[in-house]
Every structure is written in C-alpha cells, then in structure tokens.
Amino acid sequence: MIAQQLVYGVILGMVYALLAVGYSLVFGILRLLNMSHGSVYAFGAHMALMAVTLTWGLPAAFIFTIVATGVLNVVINNVVLAPLRARNAPNITLLISVTGVSYIIQNGLMLTFGSTRMPFPKIFDYGNITIGGVTITSTQLSILIVTLLLFAILFLITNCTKMGLAMRCSSQNPKAANLVGIDVRKVVTFTFFLSGMSAAVAGYMIAGYYEMVYFTMGTAAGLKAFAAAVLGGIGVLYGSVAGGVIVGIAEAMATTFLGSNYAEASAYVILFLVLLLKPSGLFGKDNLEKV
Amino acid sequence: MKKVLSLILALALVMALLVGCGGNEATTDEGGEGGEGATGETVKIAFVGPLTGDNAEIGQQMKTAVQVAIDEWNAKGGVIGKTIVMDDFDDKNDATEAGNIAERIASDDSYVAVIGHFSSGVAMTAAETYQEAGIPLINGSAAHTDYSAIGDYIFRNNAIYNVDASSAIQIIEHFGYSKFAMIQPNSDAGVSISNVVHEFLEKYDDKINAELVAEELYEDGTVDFSAAINKFNEAGAEIIYTTAPYSIVGPLMNQYKAINPDIVFVLSSGAFSQELLDLAGENANGSYLPNSFFDQSSNPVTQAFVESFSAAYGSNPNTFAAQCYDAANMIFTAIEAGQSDAREDIKNNLYEVSVDGAAGKTQFDENGDCPKEQVCLQIVDGAWTEVPDVILPVTEWEASLAA
Secondary structure (H helix, E strand, C coil): CHHHHHHHHHHHHHHHHHHHHHHHHHHHHHCCCCCCHHHHHHHHHHHHHHHHHCCCCHHHHHHHHHHHHHHHHHHHHHHHHHHHHHCCCCHHHHHHHHHHHHHHHHHHHHHHHCCCCEECCCCCCCCEEEECCEEEEHHHHHHHHHHHHHHHHHHHHHHHCHHHHHHHHHHHCHHHHHHCCCCHHHHHHHHHHHHHHHHHHHHHHHHHHHCEECCCHHHHHHHHHHHHHHHHCCCCHHHHHHHHHHHHHHHHHHHHHCCHHHHHHHHHHHHHHHHHHCCCCCCCCCCCCCC | CHHHHHHHHHHHHHHHHHHHHHHHHHHHHHHHHCCCCCCCCEEEEEEEECCCCCCHHHHHHHHHHHHHHHHHHHHCCCECCEEEEEEEEECCCCHHHHHHHHHHHHCCCCEEEEEECCCHHHHHHHHHHHHHHCCCEEECCCCCCCHHHHCCCEEECCCCHHHHHHHHHHHHHHCCCCEEEEEEECCHHHHHHHHHHHHHHHHCCCCCCCEEEEEEEECCCCCCCHHHHHHHHHHCCCEEECCCCHHHHHHHHHHHHHHCCCCEEECCHHHCCHHHHHHHHHHHCCCEEEECCCCCCCCHHHHHHHHHHHHHHCCCCCHHHHHHHHHHHHHHHHHHHHCCCCHHHHHHHHCCCEEEECCEEEECCCCCCCCCCCEEEEEECCEEEEECCCCCCHHHHHHHHHC
C-alpha cells in the first residue's frame, strides 16, 4: 500500500512540476512572481479542448495549443509588463498587474466557454500496468514521461543553446548582458513564450489526465505549483521537479496516515519547514533579491 | 503614445462590457413592467447565489429557475396586481460576501423576500441578518439541521441531512452491499452528514447489515483522489457514498473506475445533473442517487417547469433549481393568499400555504423545513432512470427498524 501511495504521490508531483516550471522560468529572468501563470494554464487547457472538439488530430491540436498559449503569454508581457518595466515600475506593481491579468483571463474563459466543468477526452488509454503489486494507469505513465521529456527539452534549451546562454546572462545581470550586446527584451519575450508553452503542455496533459476542463482550474493548482516552485528553489528548473515531487508525496502520505483532509495542509507545512531552514528553497541560490 | 491609446481603448472595452451587463438587468425589469394587468407598482424580491466562481453553474441555474417563476406570474398579471421584479446578487458561495450582501438587502426596504444562498454554512451566516431585519428567506439547497432553527423568517426547501443519510443507507441495504466507504467534503455540511450516518449505524447496529469500512473528508477544489481511492480499495469497499457535487464526483468516478471497474456509487442531489453524465461518461453507469426531484417525472408541474427552464437556460434544471422555483412560487402564493406584500405577512402566510411543485409537494412545517420524499434514481446507459420502491420516508424507515 505504501509503495502504491508513493507512486501516486510521484505522479501528482509531476502534475505540480509541470506547472511549477512556468513560475520558475519567468522568475529566473525577471525576479517576478508571475501570478497569471495558473490562468494561462487554464487558457491552454481550453485551447486544447477547442482543438480536440474540432477534431484536428493530436499533433495539430498539440501544436495549436502550444502556439496559442505561448502567444498569449507574449502578449501579456508586451502589453502589460513591458511598458511598466520601461518606466522602472517597482516589482509590486508588476505583481499586482499580473494578478489582474489572471482575473481577466479567467473571466474571459468563463464568458466564452461557460462555467460548467467540460469533459476532455482521456489521453493514452491503454489499460493498467501492474509491477510488483503496484498498479499504474497508462495515463499516469504518460504524465510521467511527458513531464520528464518537457524538462529535458527545457534543460537543453537553457544549457545548450545560444538563447539559453543569453537567458542565463540576463538572469545574472540584465544591464551587463545588454552592454555585451544581448537583446534582453528579446530574451524576456522568448522566456514568456517558453513559459506559456510549458503552461500549454501542462494544460493539455492535466486536462487529459483528470478528463475535464473548467475556467477556475488554474487557481488551486497554480497555488500548489507555486508552493512547489518555492520549495525547490524558484528560478531553478530541476528545483521545480524536486519541489513538485515532494509536495505530491507529502499529500499522498498525509492521505494515507492522517486522512485526505490533512493533504492540503501537509504540502504547506513542508514548505514552511524548508523555508525556515533554507529560505531560498532546496536548490535555490542565496543571493536572490528579496521580493 | 500608441500604447497609451491601446490601453485606453482596452479600458473602454472593459467598461462597455460592464455597462452592458448592468444594462441587461435594467431591461429585464422594464420588460416585466410591460406585463398585462400591471398597475405600475412592483413587488421586489432578491436572489442571492454563487453567480461566479466554482459553484457558478449552480447559482446560474437557481437564478434562472426563480426568473422562470417570476415570468410565469407576470404573464398571469403579476401578484396582487403588481409586477414582480428581481435583483440578483453574487455571493460566490462565500460567507463574508454573503454577510455583506445580506446587510445590503436587509437595509433596503424595497425587498419583500429573499431566495437563495447555496451551501448551509453560507446561508446560515446570512440568515442571522435576515432574521434580525425580519425579511423572509427561502433557501433551496441547505441541508444543515440547524439552519431553520435560526428563526421564524428562515425557511428551507431542501432535504435535511437525516433524509439524505437514511436514503443512502436504505439504497446500500436494498441492493445488498455489505462494505461501504464514505468520502464527504471537509465542510460543515460534509462533517454533519457523516455524523448522521454514524448515528444511524450505531442506533440500528443490529438491524443494518452494511459496514462502514473507511471514510475520508476532502478539501474543496480537490481533483486528485488517487490516494484516497487506494485506501478505500485496500479496505475492500464495494460501494462509495458521497454527497459531493458533480464537479467532484465526475473526476472521482473516472479515477476510481480506472483502478476498480466494479465500484458503485451512491450520490446526493448535488451530483444530479447532465454535466455529471458528460464528465464521467460510461463510468457513471450503475450509480444510485436518492433525490426529491426527477426531471423526467410524469408529474405535469415538473414537465412544464423543465420545458420552460430548458428553453431559458439551454439544459435541464438540477434539484436546487427546481427547489428554488418552488420557493419562488411559495412566496408569490403566500403574497396572494394574504393579499399583502408586507414582510411579516409573507412570513406568516408561508406557514399556511402549499404548492404542488416541480420537486414534489412543498409545504413548510413549524420549523420552516419542508419534509421531502425521495425516490431512488440510477444511471443506466448514460441516463437517469427511476428505480421504484427502494426508499421509505425517514420516519417510516426508522419505525420499521425499531419494530
């Protein structure tokens, strides 16, 4: 039973990690808590639902979702955040602006798609696999694989490409990066696109996993994912995976030993303990500017 | 400069939207005043419910149902010669919001009665204010035993917990299941219902064969139930009793059936909706649901209501919508009976009148509760069907066990 619960915890952790990485990407560059990420993820899921209902086929639907959501994130950056940054607005102004954007997106989704929970077709349904008394459904397995794949891609982009190098430079010192000829604005735009893309993948996978889409789906999941990102050290990509998995396992274990009503609290208790001992998170760098 | 302009344009758009929404309300009111036989005077009621947020679907349904009742009365010439109008308020099913709205309604003398508030905890917060102000409130969805005890102005048109719990146990017994598990919301409502189930099990220990093998409380907004399902499975549960709304039951069924295809569910009125059938698909088949409302019932009142509701809303009404419709009819019948729209007269007459409603006969007892009789519904091939002779009214059931 414990082994089974551990596996469920890891899968749930992957769900959180899929979302947490979006917070981490933007925070890494801008030191900004992008509170609109949860709503962008809900937007991605709705785009996926639209593409799936129009029966475009899986690859086309997937690409459409990623592009549409990436573009939305770029629009948020260029229309809302870039003008504020150009005027040297304090970080808190940016934070409040993205929170506002999150409500606009959420209510826009409600007006367009309605307030009911809509069914979403199950992804990769090939029955269950049982190994040594532990059962895992093919959907859960696909979540695991896609999350790891997404992280591998993001890792390659940030570590092995010129753009990735520019991202890391801008993250360390935007002014100096500008001086050596890096177009920081372009880097920021790219990062937002990447973060939107990860939200789209999360939207598609999580909607397919739980077989439903609804306009408030980003609120609770976004908050938990944010906790996971902070736990792992926000701004560090693999920290998001670690944070997500820890939160997922904590919830599964709390359900096993204490009951479901303690699951939610356990995630935050662990977050609290980790931050007490290591304020920058498990893998976070200590020299972060406090926000 | 361009950016400033685009921002201003965006703002203008948003403003236009907001103004547009406000305008809608005004036009409905004017439309009502045009009704025949109207003297130009109006009777104003307030509707409060979750019109946005997680429970928006339920709130929108309840509001539409009340509007359907109002339109029907206005088409007949209104009540005591006056046109009925409604103002709607959005409490987001949040106790703080509900408290503020209740203060606003109570301080406005033009409202003669209130319909709505969704969950028990929220309704009870607001009810205190209505009771103090002396304005009648009929709620169509609260199930908490203490709700109607708040005062004589507080009415409810919904089954209370002991009815729900007894029906669920009767279903489990009737179909011969021996091991059941419970998963309830971690709220006042969820805790109360599980307490009532425990009380019944203890009281009739030797008469009830079914054994409660595991129970869980979930937090609102939960979508992943795999850990809880695993616990139930390990405990050998054959049937699961939950009072969760459709939004929770849908994913729960999908996740449970992926692991154990033989599991059966007993649900409650919050899950009675087309959306559940859409969300859970085949996984919903075989589930039972005791309910006081069945949209395919042969009752002509129910049929007429379902027809006008789905014309206005686009889908069939749920239980709470039907009960709010009956609640609205109760208020107008009470006004008509007393020929008065004074708050106190409405309150007094609400205890006297009865309505043959969409969700069965509606009549308030001395506590302001409406004794509901339930029928057992089952989902067969993706549609609700009625299974007759399963559920006895709670008093008869208890009498049969005590015998």
